[in-house]
Each structure stands twice: as C-alpha cells, then as structure tokens.
Amino acid sequence: MRSARRLSAALTAGLLAVTLAACATSERDDGAAAGGSGESGGTLVFGAPGAPDNFDPIFATDGETFRPARQMFDTLITYAQGTSDLAPGLATEWTPNADGTQWTFTLREGVTFHDGTPFDAAAVCFNFDRWYNLPSEAAQSQAIYYTDTFGGYANNLAGGGDPVYNSCAAPAPNQAVVTLNRNKGAFPAAFGLTSLSISSPTALQQYDADTITQSGEAFSYSAYANEHPTGTGPFKFESYDRAGGVITLVRNDEYWGEPAQLERLIFRVIPDENARRQELQAGTIDGYDLPSPADWDALEADGNQVLVRPPFNVLYLGINQKNNPALQDVRVRQAIGYALDRESLVRNQLPEGATVATQFMPDTVAGYADDIAPIPYDPERARALLAEAGQSNLTLNFYYPTEVTRPYMPNPTNIFTALSENLRQVGITVNPVAQPWAGGYLDSVNVNGVQDLHIIGWTGDYNDAGNFVGTFFGAAKPEFGFTNEALFSAITAADATVDPAAKEAAYKQVNRDIMAYLPAVPISSSPPAVVVSEAVTGLIPSPLTDERFLTVSKN
Template structure:
C-alpha cells in the first residue's frame, strides 16, 4: 500500500470516527457545509461558505443584525451617536468582552478601542503592519469604497471610538454589521508579529464570538468549541463541527444517518424526500440573492454591448429554472429581487429569442458566431444549485446562435481568485445580500471601485451608472435614493454586462433534534442559540 493511500485511509477513518462520535454526543452539532472557506478572517473572504464558517462563529462586530431581520442592533458597541452632518460617528464600546483563550493564544486583557482600530486600520491604512499580510487585498472594504469614504478612525478613550467620513453614507451603519467589519485582537496580532507568524492571524483565528476556533483540516472538518465567557452567554451546544461536504446528495445522506444535524443547500430534487422524512425538517424562505452570468467587458467581443445583448436573448432562463432549480426560483430582471425596495421592472428585458440573438450578432460583425469559454460554478449555492448542468444548458443555447463555448472550472478558492484577476471571459457567479440595501448589490457588484478590488466580475465601469449609484449613497432620503437606483437599473439593462438568471429560494435541511433555528435573510446561519433535543 502506498504512503499516500495510507494517509487517505487514515483521513477517512478519522472523519468517520468524528461523525460516529457526533451521533453519540448530544453536545456536538455537526454542520454539513458545501466547501472550504478561503480564509478564517472575514476581512479577506467573499463566499457565503466562508461567511458561515467565520462570521457567526469566531467573530463579533460593533453592530449586528437582529436575527432573522435586516434591523441593525448593538453588539460590541452598546450605543452610538451621529453628528448632524452625518459624517461623524461615535461608538461607546461594551465593557467586559472577553477574547477567546485557546491552545495558541491566552489574552491578558478584555476587548477595547485598540482592537477596533487594529481591525479597521488593517484594511484602511497601507502602512498598517498587517495591511500587506495576505497580499493587501480587502475586496469588500475596498470594493465598497470604504477606503475612500473613511477619513479617520480615532480612539477617544478605552471604550469610545470616533469614525469620520468624508461625506454622508446612507448604508454606513448597516455596512458595519457586515462580515468584513469583524473585530480581531490587536494583542494577538502583536504576539504573532513578534513571533514572525503574522499570516497565522487569518487561519488560526481569534475573536470574541460565541465559538472559538480549534482546528481546520481542508476538505474535511473545521472544529470549534463554545466560548464560555461570550458576552451574550455561553452557547447551548459545546462543540460545533463543520463537515466539508461538496456533494449535496452526500450531505443529505449524512443528515439522514445522523452524521450531521444541519445540511446547507439541499439539491432541489431532494426536497420532496426531506419533506416526507419525519426525522427531518425543511426550512425555506425567498432568498435575497441573484444568480447571474458575467461577461468580462474588458475582453473582446464582450466589450460590444450588441454581443452582450445577443447572449442575453440566447439564454433560455426559464428552462434553467425548470431543470436545475425545479421551479424553486424566479426569473431575474434586476440584480436584486422584487422584495427589495428600488426594484424596477420597467427596464429593457431579454426574452428567450434565438432569432434576435443571431441578428444582434450579425449587426456586431459576428454573423458566423465566435468561440469563447464559460467557467461553471464548482460548488452548489442557493443561487445556482448545479453550475455544471447550467453550463451545459447554456452551452447548448449559445451553440444554436453560433457561439461555440468551451466549459471549464476550478476548485472554489482558485475560481474566485482567477475571477478577481479578470482571467475569465464568461463566468457563472451569484450574490446574496449582506445588509438589505440595493447599494450592496449595485455598488458591490457593478461599481468602478469594485472592478479590480471588489466583486465586479464583469469589470464594468460606466460613468453615468457609476455616478447614479455613488450619489445614491450620500442621502438618507429614501424617495430620492429609490429614483436614482431605478435610473441606474435602466442604464444597466441597456448595457447588460451581466445576465441576471434567477432569484432562488433558500433551503436548509435539519434534523428534527435541532431547536432554536431561524433562517436569516443574508443566508448566514447563527449557531449560538441552537440546541439539540435528546433522541
């Protein structure tokens, strides 16, 4: 037997042992996740996979969202004030908040203002000792323009900080509740820097959250243990295990065997089975999400809006919804669903029309079509449960109008990294809202700021569109913001840098033993309030 095969067998044995222990241990909750997190620091992540592995486990923020809602509530900041010009925020910090004590770090003090400055300035200041750790790329912070918005962050005293903005920013408070504004330990950072191990801050994580990080084995498990001194109280379940399980059918098998108690993103075809199984519970809600096809407008022929319109007409979106989502989604017109304010259905739309697609291609100078590549999503996400199958259907649709498509994919982390670098031509991706504001879709996914530093996967930068979404951020007048976003959506529909495909329902499959579970509009799971009933 080869050494490599022996190592694999040991890994499998260890995983099975872990799952068997989880079945027997009523104080362990196993969460079947769909992939590896790209980091254990929310400042450096983009995927929903990583948000669940970090944001509601290891870390807290100054403010948070009330569970199940988009309402901003106090967290590490117990109160705040805003100046009349809406450019200065002062936060009074909560006292007595404890950082995690682990095998690799023992804190000597409680959370205070120094930790807030350390966490925020790492992203803001290029001369911060940790700014370049990991490459200096903070896609949310930079892509949302926070580095341009924030003038300064200062320490008033141990338990008060002041943030000064260069202009009013309507969604600023809600943005502070997002994962990338999580609070790290300045003391831990100093310890790592002194030891020459600064990079460990992003993978051997320390926070103040309800669960402390214990260990991570890629493609297998992440382990956490309850933080006994969490400021909201100790979690009900002592041990939390993420079982990394990319295949949706395998996640369901594990759930039915009792090897995990929550499974993310069950396959649409399995939903009836889950509903029929009395040992399981299916939680569902309309998702605040978008699944889309992005075309890299920096690369010919996708720099031609006629080509992009042709592709939009060539794609049979309803067939994808029928075959892949099994009807558990709605066709998308805007980059966000109609449940959000500032939705606009009075824009240019693209019905399935191969003849019109061919005519547009001929007008663009591609009468005989062209060759290109399409990257298919490598993990199942609520906004796209089966990227490969959707890719094959898109490939067939585009072949009908003369566009010959080669399909390709990569592991999740590589996929995101290569897209960030703009190496793709066409790519499947999606987004789940982080704060309930249209800005989180339009600015994050389509602004000029987010082309090279954020999540603008089409690399679209259009002056009139960018001016509208930028101006909309500077007022809290809801009617004025709504009008600006509606105008921006009209511009976007003419340019069509992305083809919105679907807004999907979001599902979780749970063991009937789980108590206290509440779905979240941002597709994040909160664990501290969960308990397990005896069998």
C-alpha cells in the same frame, strides 16, 4: 409538492425580513436570543457545501468562509436573527452626526477576546486603522468587502478610489468615533458585515495577520488567518483539518452574552449535495446547507426539518470585457442575453418560488425598477445581433465552479450546461473551464479576471441597493473588465443621497442604465434552504444566509 403553507410562510418572512431599523440609534433589546429547547452541551456536525478560503474576516469573500467566521467573531452592529433588521452587537448604540460623516459607538464593557485581550475602543480603532492601512497589493485585492464599502485605502495599490474612511478615535474606553470623508448610504447597516468583524489586536500582531503572498492566481494567508483567528464570538477556533475538510470550533465559556448551547460545533466540507444527504440519513451529520430542491419533500418525509430562507439573492451570467474585444460591443452582450432561456432554467433547475431576474437586485430592495421588463428568450434576435456585430463565429471561455453549491445556484454544473447549450444554439462556441470554488474559481473570476463568461451570484448582506449594484458595478473590477465613469458616478451619487425617496429614484435610474449597458445578464432570484435533523432546535433561517449557531441545541 412542497406545501403551500411553507412557501407562503417563507415569502411572508421575506417581506418582513427586508425592513431595516429606521432609527439611527438602536433601542432594540440587546439581550442574546433564546436558544433551542434541547439539552445544553454536545457536538453538532454540519455539512458545508464548500471549503473556507481562510478565517480572517477582512479577507473573506464568500459564504463558506463567512459561515465559520460568524460563529467566532462579532461586529459592532449585527442583524436580528431571521431578518435584516439592525440589532446591537459589540456596540449597544450607534449615533451619526447631522451629515452622516461621523458615527459614535457606545461599546459593551467587560468583553474580552478569545486570547484574553480586553475589548475596548482602542481595539475597535486598531481594526479600522488596520483595514485602511493594509500594506500590500495582495492584501488590498483580497479585502473585497472593505474596498466595496470604504472605496479605498491609505495606499491605493489595489486601484481603489477615494477613501470613505478618515479616522477612528477612542475618547473613552467604551466609546469609539469613526469619521468618514463623506456620507455613504450603506451605513449603519454595513457596520454589520462579517468582513468588518473585530479581531484581537494582540493576535493580529502576534501572527502577522497582514502577510499575504500571491503565486500565480493563488493566495497564501498568514498564520492568523489559517490557525489563530481570534474574535469575541460564542465559539472559538480549535482546528482545521484541510485534508479531511473538518473545521472544529469549541464553545467560548467567557462569551459576553448567553453562552452557546453546544460544546463543539463542527463544519464538515462535503461538496456533493447527494453525499451530504446520505451523511444526514446515516446520522453522521446533523444538518447541511443547500439541499437540492428536488429533495425537500423526501427529506421532510424522513423526519428532517427543511428551513426555507426568504429569497434575497441574484444569480447572473458575468461578462468580462477585458480579454475578448468582441464583448466590448453591446450588441454582442445583448445577443448573449437574448440567447438565454431563463424561464426554462428557473422552471427546471431552481426551487419553487424562484423568479426570472429583470435586474441585479431582488424586488424587495428600495431602488428596484419595476418598469424594466425581462430580456425575452429570442435566439433569432441573438443570431441577428451577432451577425450585425460581425461575430457569428464567436468563441468564449466560460468558467464555472465545481465542488460547491450556492444559495442562488443549487447545481452549478447543470446551470452551466443549460446556459452553454443556449449559447451554442445561436452559434457561439463555448470553451468550458471548470474550477473548484475555493482556491481556483473565485481567484480566477474576482481577482484575476481571466474568464470571458462566468456564473456567479450574490446574497445581500443587508437591505440596500448599493450592496447589490454598487458591489457589482460601482467601480472598475477584474470580474467585468470595463470602465464606465458615467455609471460609476451615478452609483456613487445614488449611494450618497440622504433623502430616501430621492435615493430610491436614483437607484431605479441606475438599474435602467445598467440594463441598457448590460455588463452582465441577471438570471434569477431563488429561495435557498437549510436542512437539519429532528433532533436539532434553535437554528433560525436568515434571508442573508447569516445563520448563527449560538442558539442551536441538540436533543
């Protein structure tokens, strides 16, 4: 059994990790974090559970795309390693005006992009203006994090709302001023989103960064996104062998902070968890993400280090109301909730420390409503509700991902199997649709909304209720296929509330409203892990799964 000491340490770290910096202007030490104790140089090979979609951060939507991007790019603000506390990134200070509609950033000087382009306030504004003016519906629909954060674009072809972003000015080379149309509670923490990484203006223009095309459910990206991602980070892009699933990064010797310990950082895409473990045992990789909870003890017995992240995620069963009118009936959605034996799933499929979710955020986030009880497992009640709604012979297309393991979802196939069997037992016929995570599933679910049911989840980007419920239910989305203006307005109002106590109360009511409307069913929160060999030092597990390899070395 996994040691109680390790579990206790992980949970204690989780309580510490979810505290954000209280002050608006950072006074934190801006020096680089200390690296590992191993020798400088060499190559580290890390096993990734899935393939990246592309390397342009603004179009990144999942952890496997963010993982290499975090090593190549910097953001204005970042998160102190191992926590969700704010720390200086490309900005050393950030100060709001009185009503939170303007943020002034003091920028690092002497920083250059990988292509030699100087980093300055003009480069910052170029990026903000680029995001706001994305030219096509395909580009806008793929910039999901920008849409969630800033609400809309100069040209709202993708159906965005009223934009939060207004303008960016560069009164001095080391000072950028971002003006918003209204206060948004996500800031300043959202300025640390990997999607809002700062790219080289030269490279963006040279390699046609905003050229995105759509064919059916698939998207094709620019030369910038596929071959020339150019940031200011500690590693530079060298190559991506798509057929072999090998991403190669090299150390940026001109990095503005302490240079990386490693000369080369290689991510090998190995979707099968058993294959990742075998590769670690064979010594062909030095670590991998998301080891099966059942393997943690054996991995440690073999001399490896299992690093458990604090739980800061939620797994849910998504319900899309667009394609099947039956799902527009709340009684049917409630029946689906009663049909699911989530206690059994958590006990049998998830690691120790996982809990049944009562709502769509962890209990460490301000706005969590502790008066919401879990939906009980009650198949008789589920059958009765289906009969009452006239849907005793309901058939649903249930999508689930393959070729991936997620922090909140160790084995998607097993979880799908358990949930679909629960549904079958109450009389729902399930048509299974399995698709690869990248290049299929994410587009089907998040962009095109072709499913009836799906399993997916979320790891928080920062500690704010809006990053959870606002991301899911703050506006009409293809994933869920519903419009509920009262709910959308309540989330917008909560997000704009400045007083912390009032904001927390507003989000608690939002959570109650969501669970009454039940646009999806929350399943669980769980502590994922990362494993590295005994030769690796300096990898710090993050509750945000925001691991940086800058500090990593290998003996």
